Every structure is written in structure tokens, then in C-alpha cells.
Amino acid sequence: MGKPLRVGIIGCGAIIAQYLANFRRLDQIHLVAVADLDPARARAVAEGYDGVRAVSVDELLAADDVDLVLNLTIPAAHAEVALRAIAAGKSVYGEKPLAATTGEARQVLDAARAAGVTVGCAPDTVLGTGIQTARKAIDDGLIGKPISATATMVTPGHERWHPNPDFYYQPGGGPLLDMGPYYVSALVTLLGPVVSVMGAASHTRNQRTIGSGPRKGQLVPVDIDSHVTGVLVHASGALSTLFMSFDAVQSKSPNIEIHGENGSLVVPDPNHFDGNVQLFGLGADSWETLPVSAGYVDSGRGFGIADLAATPAGSEPRAGGLLAYHVLEVMESVLESARSGAAVPIHSTAARPDAVELGCLAVQEISS
Known part of the structure; x- marks a missing residue:
């Protein structure tokens, strides 16, 4: 200690x-x-x-x-x-x-x-002020009972900038398994665990051209679906829609949007630790930017380890293995559903991680 x-x-x-x-x-x-x-x-x-x-x-x-x-x-x-x-x-x-x-x-x-x-x-981005401020808004009832969410990640493909993008287009790669952990971890943090999923997937090209580095101009085979859509049914009854693409060009949609009975939230990019959270309440005339109210201030990669170090012995860390396993099963099951055309139940669960109060990680008693 x-x-x-x-x-x-x-x-x-x-x-x-x-x-x-x-x-x-x-x-x-x-x-x-x-x-x-x-x-x-x-x-x-x-x-x-x-x-x-x-x-x-x-x-x-x-x-x-x-x-x-x-x-x-x-x-x-x-x-x-x-x-x-x-x-x-x-x-x-x-x-x-x-x-x-x-x-x-x-x-x-x-x-x-x-x-x-x-x-x-990882990801421990969910411990930052962006996702945590959005979570506090939900917990404080600012949007009422959550009904649905959308999570959108669009890029025309990592081969445009990555000098060795082969992995992204082989089994184990693709937009969902690559970027989905940020989005699904955020959705579980905001709305709780998932009990079943449905999915559909496609791809537009069988080859990609490397755009930078010593292999510029070389072709990379595409052996996975590069566009994935999924619907997640949360235990709370909320429905989340995933839109993950290495095929589309760009999107004006928020990275994550949460809709409730009394309002909607725009949630910042879950690949980042901070960002503005916006609320449009029932009867409002415009979007309101909420003040930062929760999460580790000025955080970054590695804060999940410091948070783990300060977690009491015997307790599950916020960025813990149970959450990561649940997120992986959700993603695997979306792809399984896309292949089979049937809904797939999720057998694991993960308690919604404890909220992070607004503050900085300071010297604490550590258990190792």
C-alpha cells in the first residue's frame, strides 16, 4: 500500500x-x-x-x-x-x-x-471528461429515460495514410473490430450492457491501394467486410445502431448521439478523452453545450492503468477485463449475425462501470 x-x-x-x-x-x-x-x-x-x-x-x-x-x-x-x-x-x-x-x-x-x-x-477514453460528462447528464435525468443511440464511424480507409494497412483488411480487422471498441465501450458505459444484437455487412472493393510510404501504389487484398451496421439491444431496453465503415467518405452525423424521452445528447468522439457534450431538451429552441461535470481532466492513454492501480483489491477496474470481454463478444456477434441473418444473443454481461467524478488523478494509496 x-x-x-x-x-x-x-x-x-x-x-x-x-x-x-x-x-x-x-x-x-x-x-x-x-x-x-x-x-x-x-x-x-x-x-x-x-x-x-x-x-x-x-x-x-x-x-x-x-x-x-x-x-x-x-x-x-x-x-x-x-x-x-x-x-x-x-x-x-x-x-x-x-x-x-x-x-x-x-x-x-x-x-x-x-x-x-x-x-x-483499453480503451480508457471512457474515463475522460467527454464520455463521463455525457454519462452524468443521463444519470441526472436531463434526457429522461434513454430510448436509443446512434454511433457513427466513417473513413474511406486506413490505406490512404497507413504505410502497412494489410491487417485492416484481413480476418480480425475491419472497421468494427478496429474502431468498434471505442464506440461499444462508450455505449455500454452510457446505456449499460447488451443482451442481443443484429448485424449486416458488405464491402465495395476487393483491393485497396496503399497511399503512402515505401509501398505506395501496392495493392492490398480485401478479405473482410469493410462496412458494418449493427443494432444492439441493451438490457435497459434502449436500442443502439452502429454504423462502421471503411467504404464511405465522410459523415456530418455526431460520433454518438443519445435520444431520450425528454431530450437528446451529442456525445464527443469516443476515440478522444474530452470534447463538448451538447443537449437539446424537450421544448428547447437550440442545442446547449453542457459544462464539463465529470471525468478525469486532461487525461490520456494510460489513465486506465492509474485508475486500476487505485481500485480497491477485489473490485473490477473501470477499464476492466469483464467490460472488454463483453465488448468483444458484442462485436463478434454483430459479425456473426451479418453472416447468418439472425439475431444473436449475448451471453456475457458487464456492470456499467462506476462513474468518474470530475477531477485529476492525484497521489493515492496504491495496491499492487
Whole structure:
């Protein structure tokens, strides 16, 4: 108690920079070691962060001074790395998704439960002021009983900017599995767990042309549906509609919109931590921007780990494994429904995470 959570990172790709920037200002976290299949990348990170050593994956997993492993490997390796960390007695926090499939994700959760360690998972964007202010507006009854929501993510495709976009168009990729964790996590945080889904999907092109980098002009095969629509039935009775596309060009629709008996909310981009929340109340003449009223101020990637560190022993973290598993099952089931043409029940559930009061993460008593 009273000591920072000692963290080791496996995977030193591009996303690590955002975590490192926030770790430097989070008193709940003490970064001690980094590892990567490319030792040079791990050494580069260690050289730029005082007190951090570059080690092999095996050395990091065996280290006595690592309490939690931050898993920043590719999605296909998420379960393997998490299971190795758990077997070594470490808690785990992973980038989204929790695993490539719900079957693998279940193995991770079961292993963690047996070992008595904690599992957390991105996205932690839901802990920021954007989603949390919207949640408080719903909890305070500003829109009455929630009826429905829409969640929209439109881009003409990551190949326009990503130098190696192949993964996005292979099984395990696609707009829903890539960006859906942000949107579905936000919807569950706002409206509660999902009990069944229906889905439909399509794709417009069998090949994509890389638009940047050394492979510019090369063709990438498309082996997945690149446009997905889903309807989520929440346990509360609210209905959410997902619109996730790598095919369409642009949208003027809000990223997320929530409709209730007495008003509607525009919710900011769930891939960000902040943003304006707008309310149009019954009988109003225009949209009103609500004051920031909840969530971690000035937050960013890694705040979910600091929140986990401050979570009482035995309690589920807000950005926890149960929520990540539920979100993954929802997404898998939307794609299953798209293939079968039938509604698919959701077997898992996840309690709506505790609300985050407005404030900054300060030094707290830490359990590791």
C-alpha cells in the first residue's frame, strides 16, 4: 500500500509514445522495464526514459519488480502475452481488443481469476471528461429515460495514410473490430450492457491501394467486410445502431448521439478523452453545450492503468477485463449475425462501470 504500481511494457511500437507521455505525470505508475521482439526499439525507449531498462520478454516476465504488464503487442499476440504474464504472477493491462477472439479472451479471464491477478484493457477514453460528462447528464435525468443511440464511424480507409494497412483488411480487422471498441465501450458505459444484437455487412472493393510510404501504389487484398451496421439491444431496453465503415467518405452525423424521452445528447468522439457534450431538451429552441461535470481532466492513454492501480483489491477496474470481454463478444456477434441473418444473443454481461467524478488523478494509496 502507498507505493506506485510497477509497470513493464511489452511491445514498443508507435502507440507507446502516448503511454510514456502520460506515465511521466501519473504518480500511481512507476515504469521499470520495456521489451520488444526488436531489441533496438526497446533500447530506444529506455534511453529516453530515466530509470527504465530494456530487457528481453522473458526477463521482463521474470522480473520481481514488475507488478503489471502493459501489453502493447499486435492483437493476434494479445492473448499469448497476457497468459504468459498471468502465469508469471503479473496483472495485465492490454491495448484493445482484449484478445483476437472471445475464446482466447475467456482463457485470459479464467487464468487471471485462478491466479488472483487483475486484468484491465483499453480503451480508457471512457474515463475522460467527454464520455463521463455525457454519462452524468443521463444519470441526472436531463434526457429522461434513454430510448436509443446512434454511433457513427466513417473513413474511406486506413490505406490512404497507413504505410502497412494489410491487417485492416484481413480476418480480425475491419472497421468494427478496429474502431468498434471505442464506440461499444462508450455505449455500454452510457446505456449499460447488451443482451442481443443484429448485424449486416458488405464491402465495395476487393483491393485497396496503399497511399503512402515505401509501398505506395501496392495493392492490398480485401478479405473482410469493410462496412458494418449493427443494432444492439441493451438490457435497459434502449436500442443502439452502429454504423462502421471503411467504404464511405465522410459523415456530418455526431460520433454518438443519445435520444431520450425528454431530450437528446451529442456525445464527443469516443476515440478522444474530452470534447463538448451538447443537449437539446424537450421544448428547447437550440442545442446547449453542457459544462464539463465529470471525468478525469486532461487525461490520456494510460489513465486506465492509474485508475486500476487505485481500485480497491477485489473490485473490477473501470477499464476492466469483464467490460472488454463483453465488448468483444458484442462485436463478434454483430459479425456473426451479418453472416447468418439472425439475431444473436449475448451471453456475457458487464456492470456499467462506476462513474468518474470530475477531477485529476492525484497521489493515492496504491495496491499492487
